[in-house]
Amino acid sequence: xxxxxxxxxxxxxxxxxxxxxxxxxxxxxxxxxxxxxxxxxxxxxxxxxxxxxxxxxxxxxxxxxxxxxxxxxxxxxxxxxxxxxxxxxxxxxxxxxxxxxxxxxxxxxxxxxxxxxxxxxxxxxxxxxxxxxxxxxxxxxxxxxxxxxxxxxxxxxxxxxxxxxxxxxxxxxxxxxxxxxxxxxxxxxxxxxxxxxxxxxxxxxxxxxxxxxxxxxxxxxxxxxxxxxxxxxxxxxxxxxxxxxxxxxxxxxxxxxxxxxxxxxxxxxxxxxxxxxxxxxxxxxxxxxxxxxxxxxxxxxxxxxxxxxxxxxxxxxxxxxxxxxxxxxxxxxxxxxxxxxxxxxxxxxxxxxxxxxxxxxxxxxxxxxxxxxxxxxxxxxxxxxxxxxxxxxxxxxxxxxxxxxxx
Amino acid sequence: xxxxxxxxxxxxxxxxxxxxxxxxxxxxxxxxxxxxxxxxxxxxxxxxxxxxxxxxxxxxxxxxxxxxxxxxxxxxxxxxxxxxxxxxxxxxxxxxxxxxxxxxxxxxxxxxxxxxxxxxxxxxxxxxxxxxxxxxxxxxxxxxxxxxxxxxxxxxxxxxxxxxxxxxxxxxxxxxxxxxxxxxxxxxxxxxxxxxxxxxxxxxxxxxxxxxxxxxxxxxxxxxxxxxxxxxxxxxxxxxx
Ligand SMILES: Nc1ncnc2c1ncn2[C@@H]1O[C@H](COP(=O)(O)OP(=O)(O)OP(=O)(O)O)[C@@H](O)[C@H]1O
Ligand SMILES: [Mg+2]
Numbered sequence: 001x002x003x004x005x006x007x008x009x010x011x012x013x014x015x016x017x018x019x020x021x022x023x024x025x026x027x028x029x030x031x032x033x034x035x036x037x038x039x040x041x042x043x044x045x046x047x048x049x050x051x052x053x054x055x056x057x058x059x060x061x062x063x064x065x066x067x068x069x070x071x072x073x074x075x076x077x078x079x080x081x082x083x084x085x086x087x088x089x090x091x092x093x094x095x096x097x098x099x100x101x102x103x104x105x106x107x108x109x110x111x112x113x114x115x116x117x118x119x120x121x122x123x124x125x126x127x128x129x130x131x132x133x134x135x136x137x138x139x140x141x142x143x144x145x146x147x148x149x150x151x152x153x154x155x156x157x158x159x160x161x162x163x164x165x166x167x168x169x170x171x172x173x174x175x176x177x178x179x180x181x182x183x184x185x186x187x188x189x190x191x192x193x194x195x196x197x198x199x200x201x202x203x204x205x206x207x208x209x210x211x212x213x214x215x216x217x218x219x220x221x222x223x224x225x226x227x228x229x230x231x232x233x234x235x236x237x238x239x240x241x242x243x244x245x246x247x248x249x250x251x252x253x254x255x256x257x258x259x260x261x262x263x264x265x266x267x268x269x270x271x272x273x274x275x276x277x278x279x280x281x282x283x284x285x286x287x288x289x290x291x292x293x294x295x296x297x298x299x300x301x302x303x304x305x306x307x308x309x310x311x312x313x314x315x316x317x318x319x320x321x322x323x324x325x326x327x328x329x330x331x332x333x334x335x336x337x338x339x340x341x342x343x344x345x346x347x348x349x350x351x352x353x354x355x356x357x358x359x360x361x362x363x364x365x366x367x368x369x370x371x372x373x374x375x376x377x378x379x380x381x382x383x384x385x386x387x388x389x390x391x392x393x394x395x396x397x398x399x400x401x402x403x404x405x406x407x
Numbered sequence: 408x409x410x411x412x413x414x415x416x417x418x419x420x421x422x423x424x425x426x427x428x429x430x431x432x433x434x435x436x437x438x439x440x441x442x443x444x445x446x447x448x449x450x451x452x453x454x455x456x457x458x459x460x461x462x463x464x465x466x467x468x469x470x471x472x473x474x475x476x477x478x479x480x481x482x483x484x485x486x487x488x489x490x491x492x493x494x495x496x497x498x499x500x501x502x503x504x505x506x507x508x509x510x511x512x513x514x515x516x517x518x519x520x521x522x523x524x525x526x527x528x529x530x531x532x533x534x535x536x537x538x539x540x541x542x543x544x545x546x547x548x549x550x551x552x553x554x555x556x557x558x559x560x561x562x563x564x565x566x567x568x569x570x571x572x573x574x575x576x577x578x579x580x581x582x583x584x585x586x587x588x589x590x591x592x593x594x595x596x597x598x599x600x601x602x603x604x605x606x607x608x609x610x611x612x613x614x615x616x617x618x619x620x621x622x623x624x625x626x627x628x629x630x631x632x633x634x635x636x637x638x639x640x641x642x643x644x645x646x647x648x
Contacts, residue, residue, distance in 0.1 A: 001522060001523060001525075012511075185617045313506070316506075317508060318519070318523075319491070320467060321494065321495060321523065322491055322492060322494040322520050322523035322524070323495075323522075324492065397488060400467050401462055401467055401468055
């Protein structure tokens with residue numbers, strides 16, 4: 001008997017009992033679907049983080065406000081903007097490892113161009129911001145010195161905002177848009193950096209303070225919400241960080257022993273750590289999903305054992321008519337394999353659909369690669385072979401005479 | 408070398424079952440030959456070892472003692488796989504309870520032994536149709552066993568036994584489940600087959616059926632008690648005892 005005949009007999013047998021066949025496959029379907037989904041979501045999350053790490057730029061330090069004390073009471077981090085534009089100047093001038101630095105304040109607002117509008121992040125900063133993040137222009141120019149100094153009514157758009165406000169083919173450069181009733185001229189459009197980064201509009205820091213965000217009570221004329229700084233070389237990150245900390249403590253007159261009112265962070269390093277965590281969680285989930293594959297395998301074994309018992313007489317007849325032990329084994333092994341392969345294929349379909357639905361509904365990035373699908377299918381074949389072997393072996397070992405006597 | 412070998416030769420064959428430490432000898436020191444073209448009835452009371460003997464002739468079972476030769480070859484020397492393929496090609500079984508596969512139709516049932524001979528599906532079905540034709544059942548080729556009467560099922564089972572042109576057809580009480588008229592029809596079918604040269608061994612309880620066979624072997628308590636060849640003796644075997 002050939003493998004092909006084995007599969008034909010298996011399909012014939014499984015078709016006779018469709019409900020049972022489907023129920024038997026269900027465990028494998030669920031197992032494979034969850035493995036594919038977890039893989040897709042896990043690798044999607046990793047892709048997203050990698051993109052974020054790339055978008056921050058290489059060798060970037062980020063300085064955020066820290067805890068402050070007011071009348072001996074510790075206020076929570078960021079409750080007061082502790083950094084100023086002169087801090088940015090000092091970092092740039094006094095620390096040789098720093099190539100570029102910029103302070104930013106940010107908020108959200110609606111941007112309007114003719115009949116189109118879009119809610120986005122408004123970031124007030126200096127041209128240094130783009131240097132720190134290695135962020136090139138797709139078209140147009142950065143802010144000029146006089147615009148930065150004199151609160152110029154100009155704006156540089158991220159590609160998402162440009163896409164939302166302007167029709168394809170329309171040239172945004174020179175166009176007038178409005179943010180909180182203030183008309184601004186579009187002077188530049190930034191390159192794409194990633195979906196999470198491109199949804200932003202940059203204005204000069206002075207413009208932001210004077211015209212939009214300055215009214216917020218916690219902003220005084222000189223302060224910035226955060227500072228980003230670019231370090232010249234990878235090996236200088238730790239040194240530059242210590243120097244910034246020392247400089248800011250000195251400038252903010254923080255006595256020895258008291259907590260800093262700022263925090264210097266290496267976002268890329270933090271995200272890499274996060275990426276490791278995601279990988280661990282994803283592996284854990286795959287392990288859990290594999291358990292359902294195992295349960296699926298056991299249910300196949302269970303049904304196969306029942307089926308062998310039910311079909312003892314058939315086995316006896318086949319043996320009497322010349323079926324060899326290995327023919328009987330092949331027949332039942334093929335049944336288990338068909339169940340697993342079919343279940344695996346349905347599971348892959350379900351997993352792909354599920355992760356695409358999740359991607360659409362939750363807005364997550366998912367990534368389905370052939371490797372994960374191949375792995376899931378290989379798993380289900382292995383499950384079929386492992387859990388199908390015992391019942392098939394049992395069937396082949398039946399004595400034909402005894403088997404013919406059973407009812 | 409030149410003396411023709413008997414088709415089947417049993418030499419002091421015994422078969423002992425051991426169940427829970429109790430030994431039951433179902434067949435005891437039995438010796439006889441079966442020549443090509445014979446039709447042999449095996450008789451004996453229930454439990455006398457007829458089916459056990461039949462299983463050994465059909466290579467489903469092996470003697471505990473003694474030897475059984477098929478065309479001169481000791482079947483105990485053959486591998487399990489070899490005996491299986493001999494069952495597919497050289498032995499045709501007919502059972503009292505037909506033993507058709509309930510979930511396959513008549514023609515698929517008839518074709519089944521050829522699956523184990525490595526024959527393509529197309530040829531299997533063509534030959535199964537011929538075989539059904541020879542038992543007059545071709546008009547029921549696509550019926551399932553439950554849609555057939557007992558006599559019809561037994562005809563399909565006989566077609567299945569014949570499909571690989573076996574050396575020998577072994578029938579264990581083939582008419583036992585049928586009424587006497589249908590039984591007589593089946594018997595006539597066997598007689599017609601035998602006239603074309605088919606070797607047949609048939610277990611039966613019915614002395615009327617046994618007398619229609621030229622030779623009757625009687626068992627009692629596993630032992631051979633009679634081996635009678637009745638007239639008319641065919642001319643070519645007239646020299647035999
Ligand atoms: N697997 C077995 N284990 C133990 N004893 C067995 C086994 N099979 C048969 N026997 C015994 O061997 C003896 C012969 O059995 P067998 O089936 O050959 O009889 P039979 O002549 O075919 O009977 P019947 O006419 O009722 O079919 C019986 O006593 C039976 O109990
Ligand atoms: Mg019997």
